[in-house]
Amino acid sequence: MPYDPRGSAMGAEATQISALTAAAAHALCLAGLAVAHSLAGRGALVSDPALALRLLVVCEAPLVIVVFSLLRRDPKHCSFLKAAARGLLGLPIGALLNAFGAVVLGAPVGIKFWTATIYWSLLMSLFTFVPAACVFGASKVDWQNALSYSIYFTSSDVVEYMISVPSHGAVIGAWLGAWPMPLDWERPWQEWPICVTYGAIAGHLIGMVLSLILIVAHRRRVRVKAD
Numbered sequence: 001m002p003y004d005p006r007g008s009a010m011g012a013e014a015t016q017i018s019a020l021t022a023a024a025a026h027a028l029c030l031a032g033l034a035v036a037h038s039l040a041g042r043g044a045l046v047s048d049p050a051l052a053l054r055l056l057v058v059c060e061a062p063l064v065i066v067v068f069s070l071l072r073r074d075p076k077h078c079s080f081l082k083a084a085a086r087g088l089l090g091l092p093i094g095a096l097l098n099a100f101g102a103v104v105l106g107a108p109v110g111i112k113f114w115t116a117t118i119y120w121s122l123l124m125s126l127f128t129f130v131p132a133a134c135v136f137g138a139s140k141v142d143w144q145n146a147l148s149y150s151i152y153f154t155s156s157d158v159v160e161y162m163i164s165v166p167s168h169g170a171v172i173g174a175w176l177g178a179w180p181m182p183l184d185w186e187r188p189w190q191e192w193p194i195c196v197t198y199g200a201i202a203g204h205l206i207g208m209v210l211s212l213i214l215i216v217a218h219r220r221r222v223r224v225k226a227d
Contacts, residue, residue, distance in 0.1 A: 017071065017158050019215045025067045025162065026208045032060035033201065045197060046188050053119035053197065057126065061091065064126050068134035071159050073142065087134040094129025095121035105178070108192050120193040127170035127204050131163045152214065161214045166207030173203020 017025075036052075036059035045052040069083035099121040103109055107117065136142035145151060146164045177199020180190050189195055 019158075019212060019219060022158055022162055022215050023212055025071065026166075026212065028063050028067050029060065030205070030208070032056075032063040035059045045194055049116040049191075049194055049197070050119060053116060053123055053193075057119055057122045060123065060126050061130075064130055065091075065134060068131040068163070071135055071162070073135050073137070073139070073159075078137065083134045083137075086137050087130045090130050090133025091122060091125050094125030094133070098124040098128065102193075102196075105175075107196075113192055116193055120197060123197070124170065124174065124200060127200060128167040131167070135159055135163060158215050158218070161211040161218070165211035165214065166204045169203035169205075169207025169210070170200045171203070173206070174200035176203070 033056060036055040039059070040048075040052040040055045044055075065084050065087040069080050069087060072078050072080070072083035095118070099107075099117060102117070102121070107113075109117075132143060132146050136146065145157075146160060146167075149168070151160050151164050174196050177196045180187075180195050181192060183190065189198070
């Protein structure tokens with residue numbers, strides 16, 4: 001497929017949105033996490049991880065799929081329903097990849113943890129895989145751009161920042177959150193996947209903020225060049 005220097009497959013135009021629109025989109029996704037936390041109650045992730053994670057997935061999934069389907073690449077040739085279908089299909093695929101990665105890195109695989117692991121993997125898929133599936137579909141070039149850290153220095157697409165930076169933040173946060181697990185502190189929150197979930201959510205939220213900073217900086221660079 002021919003390569004477009006703007007960073008996307010030729011024929012698929014980058015979606016250009018304002019920083020305010022990007023902030024509103026992130027706020028909607030954040031609302032899903034807030035509602036799930038409110039429904040689950042304080043401390044639910046420690047007392048009943050499977051329930052808390054299930055609520056997070058149920059509340060977050062519709063918002064993420066709707067928001068990023070509206071931001072889909074090349075809307076003239078890709079309908080909202082098609083983008084949403086890609087997100088729904090990407091949800092279990094991303095969950096499998098995240099679960100596999102977690103197990104490889106040492107996550108427990110016993111029957112005691114399998115329910116929580118499934119919901120954690122689905123939540124991680126919403127953070128890392130589903131937004132890109134909705135926006136990019138099967139475009140190899142766009143996926144490579146989204147996964148590459150070079151987007152922090154070269155991207156001209158606001159949506160790439162919105163997808164990549166929170167995704168990287170969630171992965172890094174989950175990895176950092178796993179560090180206390182093997183320590184012999186005998187704390188309830190050290191059990192899988194509690195501290196990993198806290199880390200992933202924290203990293204995802206930090207990524208949202210950082211993506212908005214990068215978007216504003218990009219807009220300023222564009223205005224300076226235009227002047």
